[in-house]
Amino acid sequence: MAAMVLMIVPQSIAQNNGYNIKITVEGVRDSLIYLANYFGDKQYIKDSTHADINGSFTFKGKEALPGGIYLVVLPAKKYFEVIVDKKQQFNMRTKMADPIAHMNVDGSEENKQFYVYLNFVQGKQKELEPIRMAYERVKENNPDSAEYYRSKLSDIDLEVKNYKLDYIKKYPDQFISKVFLASSEPEVPEAPKNVQGQVDSTFAYKYYKEHYWDHIDLQDDRLIRTPVYHNKLVSYMKNLTPQIPDSIIESAEYLLNKTKGTKDLFKYTIHYITYTYETSNVMGMDAVFVHMVDTYYKPEIVTWIDSTQLYKITERAKVLRPILIGKPAPNLVMKDLNNQWRSLKDVKAKYTVVYFWDPDCSHCKKVTPLAIEYYHKVKNKGVEFYAVCTEVELDKWRIYIKEHNLDWINVADPEFRTNFRYYYDLISTPMIYLLDENKHIIMKRIGVETLEQYLNDKLQIKP
Numbered sequence: 221m222a223a224m225v226l227m228i229v230p231q232s233i234a235q236n237n238g239y240n241i242k243i244t245v246e247g248v249r250d251s252l253i254y255l256a257n258y259f260g261d262k263q264y265i266k267d268s269t270h271a272d273i274n275g276s277f278t279f280k281g282k283e284a285l286p287g288g289i290y291l292v293v294l295p296a297k298k299y300f301e302v303i304v305d306k307k308q309q310f311n312m313r314t315k316m317a318d319p320i321a322h323m324n325v326d327g328s329e330e331n332k333q334f335y336v337y338l339n340f341v342q343g344k345q346k347e348l349e350p351i352r353m354a355y356e357r358v359k360e361n362n363p364d365s366a367e368y369y370r371s372k373l374s375d376i377d378l379e380v381k382n383y384k385l386d387y388i389k390k391y392p393d394q395f396i397s398k399v400f401l402a403s404s405e406p407e408v409p410e411a412p413k414n415v416q417g418q419v420d421s422t423f424a425y426k427y428y429k430e431h432y433w434d435h436i437d438l439q440d441d442r443l444i445r446t447p448v449y450h451n452k453l454v455s456y457m458k459n460l461t462p463q464i465p466d467s468i469i470e471s472a473e474y475l476l477n478k479t480k481g482t483k484d485l486f487k488y489t490i491h492y493i494t495y496t497y498e499t500s501n502v503m504g505m506d507a508v509f510v511h512m513v514d515t516y517y518k519p520e521i522v523t524w525i526d527s528t529q530l531y532k533i534t535e536r537a538k539v540l541r542p543i544l545i546g547k548p549a550p551n552l553v554m555k556d557l558n559n560q561w562r563s564l565k566d567v568k569a570k571y572t573v574v575y576f577w578d579p580d581c582s583h584c585k586k587v588t589p590l591a592i593e594y595y596h597k598v599k600n601k602g603v604e605f606y607a608v609c610t611e612v613e614l615d616k617w618r619i620y621i622k623e624h625n626l627d628w629i630n631v632a633d634p635e636f637r638t639n640f641r642y643y644y645d646l647i648s649t650p651m652i653y654l655l656d657e658n659k660h661i662i663m664k665r666i667g668v669e670t671l672e673q674y675l676n677d678k679l680q681i682k683p
Contacts, residue, residue, distance in 0.1 A: 237284040240278065240279075242312070243314075258289055258291070285304045294319075307327070333387070337384075352373065384404075408427050409427070428460070432460060439482055444485050445484075546661065548659055557618065581650065594671070598679065599628070601681070607628050654671060
């Protein structure tokens with residue numbers, strides 16, 4: 221059973237028929253019980269009630285619940301699932317020891333059939349376990365036996381798959397049938413051959429991605445209240461989409477066009493993509509964040525975000541937009557050790573490293589010696605360092621430069637007239653930006669090791 225983190229949040233409800241779900245769980249006495257629903261990858265509390273000494277309790281409300289898969293959360297966070305759809309007045313009876321095996325449902329044909337399915341799957345899982353253990357024992361040393369057990373495992377998987385297909389045919393209008401369809405995977409046909417008789421090696425990938433959403437209704441908000449949509453979203457964005465900004469943006473646009481007009485799926489997809497790539501540690505992913513903000517974060521679109529939060533998000537994009545990979549680096553004009561103005565854009569080099577550092581910074585004290593050592597290896601190969609000191613006490617700066625032979629371009633702006641911290645989104649030091657000959661950003665927020673690997677390859681320097 222998966223661990224759950226339950227959250228209490230207000231939820232707007234569009235229906236007005238009310239719900240009345242009466243449940244008895246043998247083995248529960250005088251306990252607080254929760255009704256929760258899936259929402260993406262989390263579970264949220266929708267209602268709570270108290271079980272009497274006989275384990276009986278009722279969830280009741282004047283407004284109908286949004287459709288989806290809900291969870292009845294018992295003491296010790298044990299739970300069982302309930303399908304909530306059009307009919308929201310029904311009774312359930314089970315036992316704490318094994319809620320699935322002992323479940324009886326009255327008044328909801330969908331939940332009754334759902335538990336027939338769950339008992340079937342539970343039985344198949346019991347069959348699988350000894351076979352899987354036997355397979356693990358023999359897979360290394362006995363190929364024939366391993367193949368036998370592998371075949372048995374495949375047979376059971378096929379039984380479950382066929383059960384779902386039969387269920388969908390028998391109950392096409394039930395919500396759980398839509399969940400089964402949404403959970404299915406595209407079946408990739410044999411790759412066609414071209415006129416030369418060759419097979420496209422990328423056919424399977426392209427077909428699978430193109431048909432990935434074939435069986436999921438991206439206009440049905442009920443699916444956000446199941447475990448299905450989040451997992452498919454993550455797999456599509458991270459596993460099926462090449463992790464480069466243009467490809468990610470293309471996939472994001474595809475999904476958002478498909479979910480446009482829904483309330484919850486559209487909102488969830490926007491939030492997931494925006495947050496995922498805003499917080500990504502992979503260089504360049506901030507381009508996805510900026511695209512999302514520029515395209516969708518407008519008051520008439522993200523109506524669920526208040527003006528204060530919207531301002532913070534758009535301001536963050538405003539900072540990042542000029543320093544995306546490929547953009548011209550903001551120019552800096554600062555004074556050097558001789559009190560002479562030195563302009564970043566005037567540095568003549570095939571590659572320019574902008575190195576922000578502070579002589580008092582403990583991490584800088586570890587990185588700066590590595591940086592200067594590498595500079596001495598490449599300074600005659602078209603590489604220059606434009607080292608910006610962030611310290612306001614210039615005596616410390618001068619002393620450190622002299623003691624450590626920092627003979628690259630040293631500049632400082634103790635009065636912060638250039639506002640370099642804002643323009644380069646400088647939150648901590650050290651920080652390294654790598655620019656090309658035209659002072660466009662190639663890499664940013666990298667370590668000396670990454671810088672060295674990249675430049676050694678470009679300059680054909682052997683380690």
